[in-house]
Amino acid sequence: MDEIVYEVRGQVAIVTINRPEARNAINSGVREGLFAAWERFERDREVRVAVLTGAGDKAFCAGADLKEMSQKKLGNLPRNFLPTLNVNVHLTKPVIAAVNGVAYAGGWALVQMCDLVVAAETARFAITEAKVGRGMPWAIPLTHMIPQKVLLEILLTGDPISAQRAYEIGFVNHVVPADQVLPKALALAETIAENAPLTVAAAKEMVYLATDMGRAAGLEAARHLFEHVYRSEDAQEGPRAFAEKRKPQWRGR
Numbered sequence: 001m002d003e004i005v006y007e008v009r010g011q012v013a014i015v016t017i018n019r020p021e022a023r024n025a026i027n028s029g030v031r032e033g034l035f036a037a038w039e040r041f042e043r044d045r046e047v048r049v050a051v052l053t054g055a056g057d058k059a060f061c062a063g064a065d066l067k068e069m070s071q072k073k074l075g076n077l078p079r080n081f082l083p084t085l086n087v088n089v090h091l092t093k094p095v096i097a098a099v100n101g102v103a104y105a106g107g108w109a110l111v112q113m114c115d116l117v118v119a120a121e122t123a124r125f126a127i128t129e130a131k132v133g134r135g136m137p138w139a140i141p142l143t144h145m146i147p148q149k150v151l152l153e154i155l156l157t158g159d160p161i162s163a164q165r166a167y168e169i170g171f172v173n174h175v176v177p178a179d180q181v182l183p184k185a186l187a188l189a190e191t192i193a194e195n196a197p198l199t200v201a202a203a204k205e206m207v208y209l210a211t212d213m214g215r216a217a218g219l220e221a222a223r224h225l226f227e228h229v230y231r232s233e234d235a236q237e238g239p240r241a242f243a244e245k246r247k248p249q250w251r252g253r
Contacts, residue, residue: 004033006040011193012186013041013050020056026064026082026106034083042091045252048197049189052114053098053182063105063128082106084138085113086208092201094192098185099123100178109138115204117171118185119163120178126160144211146171196238197252198229
C-alpha cells in the first residue's frame, strides 16, 4: 500500500504512515497497509524490532480520516477496524513509536499499542472523541498506564497534552528535539535488537500478562514463560560470550 512505507535497516524495520498531506490520518489504505506491515515484521526472523512513525514533521497521525468515515456513514466500528497490537495483531517482537507530531484520537491509539514511545518536544497527544461525538473503548489499557484522574481529564476534555506532560504521566519514555526523534528511536531499537531475542520476547509477554492477572498468578505465568529461555542455546551462549570477552551470537533457539 502506498499509504504505508516499510523499510529495513539492519535488524530494525521502520513502518511509516505516508499521508502527510492528510496529517497521516487513518483511512482504509493505512489500515490495510498496517495489517500487512505487521504480518511481514513478525514473519521476518532477521528483523527484531520495529519503529512506527509518520511522514513529515507535523503529524504522527491525526486520527481516523473523518471524511472517509462520513462518506461511509460508519457508526459502531468493526472489532478489527484498526490493526491493534496485543489485541487483534499478535507480535512477539517490540515496537517503538517515534512520534514526530500530533497524535490525536486514533493516532493516540496507535502510540498506545506500541511498547515504547519516543516523542518530539513539539509533539502533542489528545483523545478528541468527546469533541466529535465518537467513542474510545480502545482506551481501556490506559488505566494500567497513567493515573485515573489524569486519564479522566484527558478523556472528558478532549484537550491535547504536550510531549513533556505525556512524559511526566508515564505515557512517553523519551522526549527529544524534533530532528532527533527517529535517530533516538532507532538507537533504542538497535540496543534491544542486540539483546537475546528469546529473553526480549518473553519479557514483553510477561509485562502484558501481568496487567491481566494478579501477583501470584503473574509470578507463576512468568516462570512458565521463561522456562524455554533458560533451556535455550542462547542461555548458554550469553554467559560463554561474557567469559570469553566477545559479543554473543544469538540464534533465537
